[in-house]
Structures are given as C-alpha cells and as structure tokens.
Amino acid sequence: MTRTLQPDEIAVQVKDLREGDLVDLEGDEFFGDNVSVVFEYGEVAEIIRETDSCIVVGFEGIGTAGYAPDHVMIMKRRVVDTDEQGEQPKGTNDGSPPYS
DSSP: OOSOOOTTEEEEEGGGOOTTOEEEOTTOTTTTTOGGGGTSOEEEEEEEEEETTEEEEEETTTEEEEEOTTOEEEEEOOOOOOOTTSOOOTTSOSSSSSOO
C-alpha cells in the first residue's frame, strides 16, 4: 500500500474482512484492470477459507480471488450502531488497528 488513506478508510488484513465490507480494488493484482473498480468500492459478498494460506473473497458483481490471510487491503470504515450509552459494540471497526 503506497497511497494515503482517506479519513473514512482503514487498512485491514484479508482475514479480518466481513461480508458487506467495501474494499478499494483499484490497483488490486486481480481486479486492477477492471474499469469499474477505479470508480467504486467492491462489496464483499462471500469469504471462504480455502486453506491455511488462502482466503477466497467474492466481490458482488466483480468476481472472486484468493488472497493470503495477511494480505492488506484498503476498505471503507464500517458504520456501526451505538448502544444506549453511545458505545460501539465490542469488536467493531472503530478506526483502531484491525480487530483484536
């Protein structure tokens, strides 16, 4: 990753992606030549752990590709609801380093 993250983005390892996440695929080794990924984020539609060293990620309307679990991608921060005290549920993406 050499580009600067926008305020609404976070760098995350593939192993920490969830269905519904929006991932920046511009420059991706598998989808970088796809014209549509230059202007929009790819929505994670499915995640399949093929082996210990390969996680297959399917992107809605774009395709699927296998990545190493520690491969870093840029995604839009998740928007999470807060509880009655205004706290985010534990384990949500609050902008801190990837999930503990």
